[in-house]
Structures are given as structure tokens and as C-alpha cells.
Amino acid sequence: MEKLIYEFDGGAPVKATQGPAIVGVVGSGNLEVLVEPENLGGRCVVEILTAARGFGDIWKAVLEDFFARHKLADLRISINDVGATPAVVSLRLDQAVESFLGGAS
Amino acid sequence: MRDWNIQARSRQARLARASSLAKGKEIGAADVAALLEAVLEPGDRVCLEGNNQKQADFLARALADLDPEKIHDLHMVQSVLALPEHIDVFERGVASKLDFSFSGPQAGRLAKLVGAHRIKIGAIHTYLELFGRYFVDLTPRVALVCAQAADRAGNLYTGPNTEDTPVIVEATAFKSGIVIAQVNEIVETLPRVDIPGGWVDFIVQSPKPHFIEPLFTRDPAQISEIQVLMAMMAIKGIYAEYGVDRLNHGIGFDTAAIELILPTYAQSLGLKGKICRHWALNPHPALIPAIEAGFVESVHSFGSELGMEAYIRARPDIFFTGADGSMRSNRAMCQAAGHYACDLFIGSTLQIDLAGNSSTATLGRIAGFGGAPNMGADARGRRHASPAWLKAGREARAGRNLIPRGQKLVVQMVETFREHMQPAFVERLDAWELAETANMDLPPVMIYGEDVSHILTEEGIANLLLCRTDEEREQAIRGVAGYTPVGLGRDKAMVENLRDRGIIRRPEDLGIDKRDATRDLLAARSVKDLVRASGGLYDPPKRFRNW
Numbered sequence: 231m232e233k234l235i236y237e238f239d240g241g242a243p244v245k246a247t248q249g250p251a252i253v254g255v256v257g258s259g260n261l262e263v264l265v266e267p268e269n270l271g272g273r274c275v276v277e278i279l280t281a282a283r284g285f286g287d288i289w290k291a292v293l294e295d296f297f298a299r300h301k302l303a304d305l306r307i308s309i310n311d312v313g314a315t316p317a318v319v320s321l322r323l324d325q326a327v328e329s330f331l332g333g334a335s
Numbered sequence: 336m337r338d339w340n341i342q343a344r345s346r347q348a349r350l351a352r353a354s355s356l357a358k359g360k361e362i363g364a365a366d367v368a369a370l371l372e373a374v375l376e377p378g379d380r381v382c383l384e385g386n387n388q389k390q391a392d393f394l395a396r397a398l399a400d401l402d403p404e405k406i407h408d409l410h411m412v413q414s415v416l417a418l419p420e421h422i423d424v425f426e427r428g429v430a431s432k433l434d435f436s437f438s439g440p441q442a443g444r445l446a447k448l449v450g451a452h453r454i455k456i457g458a459i460h461t462y463l464e465l466f467g468r469y470f471v472d473l474t475p476r477v478a479l480v481c482a483q484a485a486d487r488a489g490n491l492y493t494g495p496n497t498e499d500t501p502v503i504v505e506a507t508a509f510k511s512g513i514v515i516a517q518v519n520e521i522v523e524t525l526p527r528v529d530i531p532g533g534w535v536d537f538i539v540q541s542p543k544p545h546f547i548e549p550l551f552t553r554d555p556a557q558i559s560e561i562q563v564l565m566a567m568m569a570i571k572g573i574y575a576e577y578g579v580d581r582l583n584h585g586i587g588f589d590t591a592a593i594e595l596i597l598p599t600y601a602q603s604l605g606l607k608g609k610i611c612r613h614w615a616l617n618p619h620p621a622l623i624p625a626i627e628a629g630f631v632e633s634v635h636s637f638g639s640e641l642g643m644e645a646y647i648r649a650r651p652d653i654f655f656t657g658a659d660g661s662m663r664s665n666r667a668m669c670q671a672a673g674h675y676a677c678d679l680f681i682g683s684t685l686q687i688d689l690a691g692n693s694s695t696a697t698l699g700r701i702a703g704f705g706g707a708p709n710m711g712a713d714a715r716g717r718r719h720a721s722p723a724w725l726k727a728g729r730e731a732r733a734g735r736n737l738i739p740r741g742q743k744l745v746v747q748m749v750e751t752f753r754e755h756m757q758p759a760f761v762e763r764l765d766a767w768e769l770a771e772t773a774n775m776d777l778p779p780v781m782i783y784g785e786d787v788s789h790i791l792t793e794e795g796i797a798n799l800l801l802c803r804t805d806e807e808r809e810q811a812i813r814g815v816a817g818y819t820p821v822g823l824g825r826d827k828a829m830v831e832n833l834r835d836r837g838i839i840r841r842p843e844d845l846g847i848d849k850r851d852a853t854r855d856l857l858a859a860r861s862v863k864d865l866v867r868a869s870g871g872l873y874d875p876p877k878r879f880r881n882w
Contacts, residue, residue, distance in 0.1 A: 285756065288818045315752040316818040317561045317793035324849050 234278040234286055236293050241274050241303035244331060251330040261314035263326040268306045280311040292316050296323050342511035345476075349374040349513060350536065360489040360532075361521065362539040367397045370537060371406070374477055374513050378408045381430070382475035382507065385415040386498040386666070387437070387705070388548050388638045391481035393517045393541035395420035398479065403428035410434070412473045414462055414499050414666070415705075416441045417548065425454045434473055435703060436460045442700035449701060449773055459701070459779060461708045463670045466499075469506035478507035478514045481545050484525055485518040489532035492525040495639030495647065495662035496547060500530060502667040508534035519544040526659035549641040549876045551617045553591040556861045561750055561793050564842065564852035566592035569681060569748065570601050572796045572845045573789060574610045577723040577744060581613040583673040583710045585682025589748045591621040593681070598628035598858040615673035615710075618643040618654065618662070620875065624858035624868045626653055636662065637669040637706065642879075646872035666706075673710045678723035680710040681746040681791075684781060685753065686761050689809045689821065691784030691799055693747050696766040701773060704781055711782040713743045727788055730800040742800070745782060746789045751817030758819035759792075760812065784808075790815055794822070795841040802838060814839045 250266040268275075276293055307326070311319070338344075353373040356366045371394075375381070383398060384391040399420045409430035416422060416438035424430040425448055434457040438445050448454045460468070469475065480503055483494035493500050507514050515537040516530075570593060573579065584590040597611060612632040616622065618640045625631050634654050639647070639662050647654045647662045657663050673680070684693040693711075695702055717724070724741030731742050749759040766778035790797045790812060797811040807829075814830035816822030833839045842849055859865045862879045 282756065291818050291823055315561070315750060315756065317750055317752065318559070321561060321564065321793070321849055321852070328850055 232280050232283045234280065234289055236276045236278075236290060238274045238276075238293070238297045238302075239272065241272070241297070241301040243272070243303045244305065251326050260312045261318055261322050262310040263322045264308040265326045265330040266306050267304060270304050270306065272303045274302045274305045274307070276307045276309065278309040278311060280309075281313050282311070288316055292319050296320065299324070300327050302327070346511045346513060349376075353537070357537060359487055360536065360538050361487065362537050364393070364539055364542050367394070367539055368401065370515065370539075371397055371401055374515070375401075375406050375409070377406060378410070379476045380410045380412055380473065382469070382478040382503050383411060383413050383421065384478070384480040384499060384503060385413045385417050385421055386481075386496070386638060387415055387417075388550055388640075389481055389496040389498060390418055390546045390548075391479050391517050392418055392420070392546045393539070393543070394479040394481070394515065395424075398429060399423035399427055401429050407431070410457075412465070412469065412475060414465060416445060418546070422448065431455060432457060434458055434460065434465065434468070436462050436465045437703040437705035439702050442702040446699050446701045446773065456701075459703045461670075461704050462666055462706045463674065463709050466502045466667050469502065474510045474512065475503070475507045476512050478503050478512060480504060480514060480516045482516050482518045482530065484520045484522050485516060485535070485538040486522060486525050486532070489516075489535035489538055490525055490528045491516055491518070491530035491532075491535060492527060493529040495644055495664060497529055497664045498638040498666045501665060504530050504534050513537075515539070517541045517545065526661065527657040529663070547641055549879075551586050551619050551640045552642070552875065552879055553586075553588050553619070553621055554862050554879060555591070555595055555621065555857055555859045555864065558588050558592045558595065558854065558857060560852050560854060562589050562592040563596065563854060563856050564847070564849060565589060565748060565750070565791060565793055566596050567600055567847050567852060567856075568791055568796055568842060568845060569593050569746070570596065570606070570610070571604065571847060572840055573679070573744065573746060573791070574601070575604060575606055577678070577726050579610050579679045579723050579744065581677045581721070582611060582679040582681070583615045583677050584619070585680075585707070586617075587683040589683050590681055591619065592857070594619060594621040594625055595857045595859055597625040597630050599856045601630070602628065615669050615677050617664075618647055620862070620865045620873055621859070623865050623873060626650065627868055628858070635669050635672055636664040637666045638664045641876050642874045645874060646869045649872050670706050670709050673706065674712070675714050675717055677710070677743075678721055679744040679746065681748055682707060682711060683749055684747055685759065686764050686766075687747060687749065687759060687790065687812065688761055688764050688784070689812055690805070691747075691787040691790065691808065691812060692764060692780050693782040693784075693787065694764045694766040694778070694780050696764070696769045696779045698765055698769055698772070701769070704779070707781050711745045712786045713745065717741070717743070727800055730798070731788075733801075734803070742788065743786075744788045745786050746791055747782065747787055748791045751792050751794065751815075751819050751822060758821065760816035760819045760821035762821065792817060795839055795844070798838050798840070801836070807833065807838070811838050
């Protein structure tokens with residue numbers, strides 16, 4: 231397993247319409263995403279635990295694009311990855327955030 | 336004076352050598368080796384019926400077991416190398432030259448024997464191209480074919496999997512060749528005649544029924560949400576845009592997903608009766624829900640599919656069936672239909688380069704093409720118009736001083752990363768290296784970039800028809816190549832410009848909410864659902880039953 235952490239600045243705080251959102255289940259698929267609000271001084275922190283080593287650059291690119299789509303702040307996103315492709319990661323992240331925001335996409 | 340009848344006299348001599356073995360046209364299974372030795376001569380061109388699905392397996396084994404001292408240097412011409420015996424004939428020295436179309440299951444062994452100079456490949460063809468050559472310069476002297484049943488006059492009933500048999504027998508029988516058929520049973524009266532007995536010289540009942548591979552069954556349980564998302568984009572961004580009404584699908588899970596969301600997603604867009612009514616397609620079980628929902632009006636097939644027999648029999652308005660009720664397939668006819676009478680081909684591939692060339696060749700495997708190049712190519716000889724064809728032609732020609740004509744929609748549908756994080760987009764196709772190592776004239780390209788109209792990935796659709804320069808084309812491809820090195824190498828400003836011009840369209844540009852891309856959209860989510868949708872008529876092979 232490899233642990234990766236990325237941080238993003240410059241987003242706007244969001245208001246969740248519901249509690250933490252978990253999207254995707256490791257057992258049936260290959261990715262689990264947890265989105266939860268936390269006072270992080272305006273940052274957005276993404277923690278990834280991944281089974282596949284050596285794809286840090288791709289994770290970084292996926293997350294930069296994600297952050298460009300959703301300017302978030304004060305949010306902790308935890309990802310548990312069991313070999314998902316970037317396509318699945320992007321889709322799950324979008325789904326997690328959109329359901330966290332309650333449909334305001 | 337020139338002798339004008341050498342071939343027919345050779346045929347008579349061969350038949351005379353075999354005459355003591357046959358009772359009428361019947362040969363006992365134990366005498367097959369003797370029959371082959373009697374009718375074959377070294378250097379003969381031999382067509383062994385290797386189809387996509389049904390296989391003349393008994394005759395293949397007998398051929399491979401011949402004594403290479405007596406029979407050698409055969410030139411094999413056949414569509415598909417599917418069975419180990421298809422390679423064994425070369426390994427054992429019975430055959431030495433090969434012209435073929437597809438070798439998926441034997442691609443690795445084939446590459447090894449080519450590397451060891453045990454097989455000389457004439458050429459790798461498409462199905463139609465190889466069939467064409469059967470009537471020009473690759474006419475078989477002896478054909479070893481496969482049917483469900485024969486009567487004593489040699490009439491053949493192929494059952495639903497007629498596939499290549501008519502074209503092989505026609506080419507052989509009408510050029511003084513010899514046709515030998517293995518059959519599962521010899522009966523008094525056939526359900527119908529698929530091949531007239533006058534074209535068949537010998538029939539042999541094989542000890543076991545011939546092998547058939549269920550090649551087109553895709554378990555809906557394995558379809559991913561990404562594939563659902565891509566299927567939604569195909570329907571909304573291409574099928575609806577162009578009004579695609581006549582089409583052919585590839586055999587992968589990507590296109591199975593499209594078939595399975597017709598009754599749900601396409602229905603919700605009001606597209607029933609407007610798209611996907613006429614198909615050149617094997618009877619995919621995944622199409623059952625769309626047929627039952629009334630989307631589909633006709634399906635003509637290259638071959639059949641195991642388990643679909645009773646369903647097809649019960650839906651004769653949809654499928655091509657004989658007076659006996661069972662399906663009649665025909666690979667040559669369906670390939671012609673797919674090439675000339677369809678407005679769209681959509682299929683997957685392994686690698687796409689920056690010009691849109693697409694290849695399934697990988698190092699160490701010589702897999703061939705099958706029918707994809709004919710399905711996935713603009714039909715330059717086509718002259719009839721349809722709205723989809725005209726619109727594609729207009730897009731490709733807009734702003735250029737060209738006489739109007741249409742164009743086929745050829746869509747390559749791939750996830751940017753395949754299994755094990757293999758990128759589907761590459762700077763250079765593996766085909767180049769394979770061509771060098773296997774000493775081929777050309778890199779084996781399945782679909783040329785100039786024929787590809789759209790590339791569809793989870794990131795979006797690139798419309799190559801609208802690209803006007805090589806640079807635009809390259810950036811359009813990079814712009815949907817996701818996080819592959821090719822995708823990361825994009826010129827972001829230029830990609831955004833292409834997006835503004837509608838050359839690249841993202842799901843959100845198409846009004847597709849990714850949250851809707853769930854497996855709930857699949858009209859069947861398991862093989863059992865397919866059985867249920869068929870009213871219990873679909874009878875899946877055991878390996879697809881998990882209940």
C-alpha cells in the first residue's frame with residue numbers, strides 16, 4: 231500500500247446539506263471515497279491509500295482537475311483505492327462531492 | 336494442344352483413389368485419415384472451416400494427425416485459427432503456408448511459429464477480403480467443412496451457425512475442388528437444406544458434435560458504471576445527433592452497455608423508433624431487452640449464439656430464419672451488409688495513436704483482424720443516402736470545395752486506461768514493432784485513422800470529422816485521452832478551443848449528469864435478468880449460469 235496526501239488552497243467553503251458522504255464500496259467495486267467537512271484553514275486535503283504504487287503523478291493530475299471543477303475548502307476527502315482507473319476515481323469524486331452538496335452541481 | 340481440363344481430371348483421379356472408402360457419399364469416422372490421404376496432394380491449397388464459432392474440429396484433428404511424409408506443405412486458407420489443431424498442422428509439418436483473417440485464441444502460438452519460420456504467412460485479411468480471394472487466387476482444392484446434419488445425398492443442414500460454409504463450398508465446388516463435410520448426424524430428412532448435396536463430395540459423422548464457442552455472450556453483471564456513462568454518451572452524443580438507425584456493434588462490454596440501456600436511457604430521451612432499428616449483428620443476448628421493448632425491427636447475423644436458438648425461433652419478425660424456424664446466418668452476407676448497409680460501426684480497441692489509427696496488435700501475438708476493418712471503414716462504393724450518412728459527410732466536407740457525399744460513422748469506444756493501467760492512447764502503436772519482428776509489409780492496423788469519425792472515452796467525445804488539420808486532430812484525440820501520457824500532453828488552450836467549437840464534447844456539454852451513470856440504468860443486470868427478459872426462451876450456456 232502507498233499513502234499519498236495532496237492539499238489544495240484557494241477554494242470556497244461549502245455547506246453540506248447532509249452529513250459525510252460515502253460513495254463506492256470497496257467490496258463490490260474498487261474505490262471508496264469519504265467526504266467530510268473539517269476546519270482546515272481554508273485548505274482541502276485529500277488522503278489516498280492505494281494498492282497500486284507509482285501512480286502519484288496521475289493522482290496529482292486527477293485531483294488538480296477535480297479541484298478545478300469543484301473549488302472546495304475546509305473539506306477532508308479520504309480515498310481507499312484498490313486499483314481503480316483514473317476514470318473511476320474522477321467519477322466517484324464527482325459523485326461524492328455532488329451528493330455531499332446535495333445536488334448543486 | 337492445350338489441355339483445358341486439368342483441374343477436373345485431377346479431381347476425378349482423387350475421387351477414384353477414395354472410391355473404395357465411401358459408401359455413396361458416406362465415410363466412416365475411422366476412415367477419415369485414409370480419405371484425407373487419398374484426396375490430398377502435397378502443396379494443395381486447403382480450406383479448413385474455422386469460423387468464429389462452429390469448428391470442423393474432427394476434420395482438423397484428422398488433418399493434423401496425417402503423416403507429413405505423405406502429406407506436407409499444404410497451404411491453409413481459413414478465416415479463423417481457433418483450435419490448437421489449427422496450429423498443430425503447421426507444427427507437425429503437414430502445412431507450411433497460411434492465409435487467414437483472425438487468430439485470437441491462437442495468436443501467441445502463431446507468432447512463435449512464424450518467428451521460427453515454421454509458418455509462412457501469405458497475408459492477414461478481413462473476412463470479406465479472404466472470401467473474395469477464394470474466388471480469385473486462393474481457391475481451395477479441398478475444403479473441410481462443418482454442418483449440423485446431412486442426408487445421404489450430401490445435402491447439408493448447418494443449423495443456426497451457417498457462418499462461412501456457403502462461401503467456402505461455393506468457391507471449392509465450382510472450381511473442381513473436393514468438399515468434405517463433418518456432421519453431427521446423418522438423417523433421412525433434413526429440416527432445411529443450407530448447402531445442396533450436389534456441391535458436397537463426402538460426409539462423415541463425427542464421433543462428437545462439433546465445437547461451438549459462445550463468443551458474443553456478455554454477462555451484464557460485469558458492466559461498470561464508466562461503461563454505462565460511455566454508453567449514455569454514445570446514445571445522446573452520437574446515435575441521437577445523427578439519427579443512427581442501421582448499425583453494427585462490436586462484441587465488448589462497452590457496446591453491450593449501449594444495448595442494455597436502450598430500453599431505459601434511450602427510451603427516456605424519446606428515441607424509440609428513431610434509432611437502432613436495423614442491425615447487422617450476431618444475436619447478442621444483451622440485445623434481448625431492447626428487442627422486447629420494441630426498439631429493434633431487424634437483425635441479420637454473421638453467425639448465431641449458443642443459447643439463443645429458442646428465442647430466435649420465437650421472434651421470426653426480427654431475425655432471419657428458415658422455413659424450419661431456425662436461424663440462417665451467413666458471414667459473407669452480413670459482412671457485406673455491415674459494410675454497405677449500416678450507417679455506424681462502434682467498437683473497442685487496444686491502442687489508438689495520435690492520428691486515430693487503431694490496433695489490437697500486441698507484441699508476441701499475431702491476432703489478425705476478423706471483420707472489424709470492413710465494419711469500421713467508410714464504404715467508398717456506397718451510393719445510397721441516409722440522414723446519418725449525409726450529416727457525417729457534411730461535417731467532414733464543410734468549408735471545403737468538394738462534391739457532396741456521405742460518410743460512415745466509425746466510432747472507437749475505449750476507456751483511457753485498460754486493465755492493469757495500460758493506456759489505450761499511445762504515441763506509437765505496438766503494431767510497428769510487431770511488423771518489424773514478424774517481417775510484415777505493413778503495421779497491422781485494424782481501423783485507419785482516416786476512417787474513424789469519433790473517439791469516445793469516459794472523458795468525452797472527439798469528433799474527428801470536424802477537424803481540419805493534423806494538429807487539430809491530434810489535440811482532439813489528446814483532449815479525450817484522460818490521464819494517459821498522451822492525454823496529459825495536451826495543449827490545454829487548444830483543447831478548450833476545440834470544446835468551444837463542439838469538436839470535443841464532455842458529458843456535461845451533452846447534458847449528461849454523471850450521477851445518473853449507474854448500473855440501475857441497465858435493463859438487465861445479470862444473465863438471469865436476460866433469461867427473464869426473454870420470457871424464459873434464452874438458455875445460457877452453463878458457464879454463464881450462476882444460479
